[in-house]
Amino acid sequence: MPAVTHRGRGRRTINEINMVPFIDVMLVLLIIFMVTAPLITPSMIDLPSVGKASRQPDQIIQIVLGKNDTLEMKIKDKTTTLTLKELASNVKNAQLARDSVAGGNSAVVISADKQAKYESVVKVMDTLQRAGIQRVGLSVQLAN
Numbered sequence: 657m658p659a660v661t662h663r664g665r666g667r668r669t670i671n672e673i674n675m676v677p678f679i680d681v682m683l684v685l686l687i688i689f690m691v692t693a694p695l696i697t698p699s700m701i702d703l704p705s706v707g708k709a710s711r712q713p714d715q716i717i718q719i720v721l722g723k724n725d726t727l728e729m730k731i732k733d734k735t736t737t738l739t740l741k742e743l744a745s746n747v748k749n750a751q752l753a754r755d756s757v758a759g760g761n762s763a764v765v766i767s768a769d770k771q772a773k774y775e776s777v778v779k780v781m782d783t784l785q786r787a788g789i790q791r792v793g794l795s796v797q798l799a800n
Contacts, residue, residue, distance in 0.1 A: 713791065715762035717750055719743070721780060723771045740779065744787035751789070767795040 718730040727738045731750055738746055751762050764784060768777045777794075784792050 713763040715751075717747055717762060717764045718795070719747070719764060719766045719780060719784075721766065721768040721772050721776055723769045725772070725776050727780070740783060743780065744783050744789070747784060747789060748787060763791040763793060764789055765793050765795050 715731065720728040720730060722728070727740065727743060729736045729738055729743070729746055729750070736746065747764060751764075766777065766780055766784075781792060781794075
């Protein structure tokens with residue numbers, strides 16, 4: 657019930673908000689947050705770092721995925737058109753041929769057209785990883 661004042665001619669109500677319950681609730685919430693904040697352990701995210709390779713690869717085998725899921729394998733200036741089934745064996749053969757000469761340091765880089773389906777890129781990566789190819793990466797081109 658609002659407070660009533662007697663001033664002169666009649667009664668008038670005072671419209672005020674009682675701030676005491678609001679302050680009490682805010683102080684309780686502040687205490688709860690102050691007590692629980694030190695108990696929450698911050699989660700650590702392990703981000704990959706760049707430049708951990710001991711040396712650069714001697715050979716880079718580039719797999720180019722086109723708009724219509726066409727696959728091409730580029731080794732230096734030589735380009736070969738492949739299917740997904742032939743991909744793993746051809747990359748393995750190219751790695752073995754080069755690794756026997758250079759000491760086993762070759763990498764595979766996948767480059768995809770921007771209109772290629774993400775599913776196709778994942779299929780290529782999965783095919784290479786199932787074949788046991790270790791160094792597989794994605795090529796990224798930054799837009800200016």
